[in-house]
Amino acid sequence: MAMLIPLPLTVPGTGEVLCPALLADGAHLVLVDCGYPDSLPLIEDAMAGLGLSPAELTEVFITHHDDDHMGGLARLCARYPQIRVVAGEGEAPYLTGARKSLRLCQAEALQPTLSPEARAWGEAFCRRLKAVEPAPVHQTVADGDLLPWCGGCRVIATPGHTPGHCSLYLPGLRAVVTGDAAVLEAGTPAVANPQFALDLPQAEASLQKLLALDADCWLCYHGGILRR
Numbered sequence: 001m002a003m004l005i006p007l008p009l010t011v012p013g014t015g016e017v018l019c020p021a022l023l024a025d026g027a028h029l030v031l032v033d034c035g036y037p038d039s040l041p042l043i044e045d046a047m048a049g050l051g052l053s054p055a056e057l058t059e060v061f062i063t064h065h066d067d068d069h070m071g072g073l074a075r076l077c078a079r080y081p082q083i084r085v086v087a088g089e090g091e092a093p094y095l096t097g098a099r100k101s102l103r104l105c106q107a108e109a110l111q112p113t114l115s116p117e118a119r120a121w122g123e124a125f126c127r128r129l130k131a132v133e134p135a136p137v138h139q140t141v142a143d144g145d146l147l148p149w150c151g152g153c154r155v156i157a158t159p160g161h162t163p164g165h166c167s168l169y170l171p172g173l174r175a176v177v178t179g180d181a182a183v184l185e186a187g188t189p190a191v192a193n194p195q196f197a198l199d200l201p202q203a204e205a206s207l208q209k210l211l212a213l214d215a216d217c218w219l220c221y222h223g224g225i226l227r228r
Contacts, residue, residue, distance in 0.1 A: 001025070002150060002175045004219050005046040007035055018068060021177045021219045022047075023170070025150045030059045032168065032177050033069040033221055037132065040075050054080045059149075062087040063179025064165040065094035066103055067132045069221065074133035086147070088155070089140040090164020097134030102162055102198060104129040141166065158210060160203025161192055167210060174216040181206045184223025192222060 004019040020043070021032040029052070034043060040054075047053055054076065060083050062070045073095065077083055085095070093099040107126050114122050141147065143157035143166075151172035158167045158181035168177040176182075180192035181203070189211060197203040210218065218226040 002170055002173050002177065002219060004225060005043070005050070006224075007039055007042040007046060009036070016222070019219070019221050019224055021168075021221075022050075022052075023149050023153070023168075023177075028058045028149050029056050030061055030149050031057055032061045033063055033179065034060060034072045034076050036068055036071040037075060039072040040079065043072070043076070055082070057083050059084045059086050061147075061168065062091065062095060062137075063167060063177075063181075063221075064088075064162040065091050065101060066162070066180065067101075067129055069179065070095055070135065071132050073135035077135055084138040085136055086139045086141060087137050088157070088164045088166035089142050090159075091162065091166070092137040092140045092164075094164075095135055095137050101129055101132070103196075106196065106198065156210065156213075158206035160199045160201070160206045161197050163198060165206070167206075169213055169215070171214070174214070176210055176213055176215045176218045178210055178218050178220050180221060182210050182218055182220055182226075184220045184226055187226075189218065189220075189226055 001024045003022050005022050007018045009016045018035050023030040087095055094101055111122050141155045145155040147153040150170050154169045156167045156169050158165050161180045167179050167181050182189045183192045191203045191207050194200055216228050
């Protein structure tokens, strides 16, 4: 089984819904990405609605280190210590705090270019990124690695949004979990926030790479499910 569990955001005024994926096969229960630092109660409620609990999670896979995807990881692991965290080898140092967030580096570099009106928002964004707690990573993976989830889950390197971004391909379910390598905008697949992609040509190539996979559905963290 592969499905999305929509989480209403707590950022005022956005109305956006985050959609982590849940993968289940009887032996594994895997959450793919876990929202902002305050998303844990939303995850608990969403899983309870399915008759599940984070206490049953075996792994969490993190596609990349943006705070809307991993901000809640430290709290999730602290409350449910049985969880093993799996991430791409290029993203792991940012999750653990061994390296400074690339998104924070980008935001700090943009600050001097912002208008006075936008600068306050930029400063608040930087503070938000600095407040993200580091979290453990128990297993790192690379492009082409096969994980034993849902009959075989292949790691797909999808750089561009961040250099180490990874997505997941589940051929047995004919499904793709995209992270931010593909989002849905009015039902159309697109690059996530192209103006902030750390390498836009790579991001565009990664989007096409995912769309070319032999699949029936693409589970998008932003936007929901794209069906062929």
